[in-house]
Amino acid sequence: MPKHTSPSAASGSATLHEQDKDTQREMFITGRLQEIPAKPHDEFERTTLAAGAVLWRGTLSDLSTVEVACIHRPHYDDWSLAKGKVDPDESLVQTAVREIKEETGYDVRLGKLLGKTVYPVKKTTKVVYYWTGEVTGGEFTPNDEVDEIRWLPIGEARELMTYDLDREVLDKAEKRFRTPADARVLYVRHARAHEREKWAGDDNLRPLDKKGRRQSEMLVPLLSAFRPQRIYSAQPERCQSTVAPLADELGLPVAVDARFGDDAWLSGMVGAQAAFTDVIAQGGTSVVCAQGEIIPGLIAWLSAQGTLPIDGEIHAKKGSVWVLSFHGGQLTGADYIPSALPVR
Template identity: 40%
Template sequence: MSNPATVIAAGGVVWRERHGTRQVLLVHRPRYDDWSLPKGKLTQHEHVLLAARREIEEETGVQVVLGAPLGVQRYPIRKNGATAEKLVHYWSAVATGGTDFEPNDEVDKIDWLPVDKARSRLSYPRDVDILDALDKVAPVEATLVLVRHAEAVKRKDWDGKDTLRPLNSTGTAVAGRLSEVLAALGADRLISSDAERCTATLSPYAEAIDRKLHLWPEISERGYDADPHGLRGLRDRAWRPGRVTVVCSHRPVLPALQRELGLKVGKFSPGAFLVAHRLANGRLIYERFSAP
């Protein structure tokens, strides 16, 4: 009999500041009579960032946006009569809304606790390790999401101006799913190349939050070819303290954007994105994701 597939789950350390003290949110599970961090399994085809936010909000009733990653737990579980590995991804999760918690069979109690008391309350050392990681990455000073536009109609199949070349059906679907991911990250500033395939990648999210796209022709393929120095100044626009800024551009421009924004980009497939968090000490924390 083959080994059961790895179980993928996601969750977070939900935190807030109260009277100068950081508090974190723990959940009590009656089935195990334990105190743990909110988490749960991904649904089929669900993006891991969406799963983390969904599970946190379902278990606690608290609305959150995700911040820096805190680590991954790996441990064995029983599945279908055999032993499988469970992989749980955790993020810092800033509480943005009030508690609307209703006790249920999965979670019957929640509790906001100062970090030291939460450390003592947690039932598992592995959760303590994740909690301790929070102090190293919170708060985040600024966040930048760099996106390569979603898949577009091929150049050979398009007779119009290249700047007007649209997304294909796959790219349009990715743009819709990306909107949900950007919401989980709390993105609130949108900078895009003026090419249709870039603006269409971010438009679903811009419409969802009623924000305009800030168009930068200089980060389009045409604009960059005309003036490679036109990117100068984007760093200060993109790294805004207290904001989560999204920048959408093109594969040929990404290496130059990497240098201007101080990032390590590498190769991106269509719709892929990088999330970079800048801490108060200047350290950057990166995560890369394929297209949602």
């Protein structure tokens, strides 16, 4: 896939630093449908990947109670949003959670992917992915990276922010807060299994291969970042095995239901739709692990029933995750994460 033209290609960008990020930048935070590329490190030339969040606390049903965290960085003497660079062996989701913990001391529940900002820093292109992140615990202690945090209503936070780039991310977060998710489904396609052609037994018993087992392990920190409360799986062993490490980590049972599988979709679509609708109706955050035929079809159906049009191809790579947001039972947001494996 050809690389995007990036602002780092502009003349003089080698002299730009982090605090110059308003000078030459691009925003990719438009729309409630967000997709992370399969190889985000290769999307731009000389990419430096980072991730963070708009940290918030309060009650989204009453926006007057919502405050967001404004981070003061003594090294730059600026007010910004919590973020940091990707470490080896991390997904972008892992980076966001780790950096927030290291910089602020807070534990968070990630929510909607807002998109990414792109700007030149020296000879590289810095690409920062932002989620919304609800603070669930922890305590801030001043440190070398962040010496002060101010919790402010969004309007006041916008005024305090040093950079227009961060103000625009706040604007996008506020827009998402106005239609808060009352249910979120992490829709997972099972990890890679042994090839069907080389498996002589019952296809429902076909196990994960070596890469698939690694994918299932890496899904644990990715899915845990959204704090799921329940786990569902289609019947095939490869689906159940994909979410087994997560179930072990969280101490949750896996509810197996054949209606989440391909066979049910092809033979009893109404029943498959009803099973998924029941999950949405429970509210909170659920994981559903399914197969490659049902996922695109069911998401297309949810799109047609909801307020989020999805006109293009609906991808569902093995080991991928769709983070689907619902309000009043209708699909209002969708974020595609193609892999839980490290991005570098």
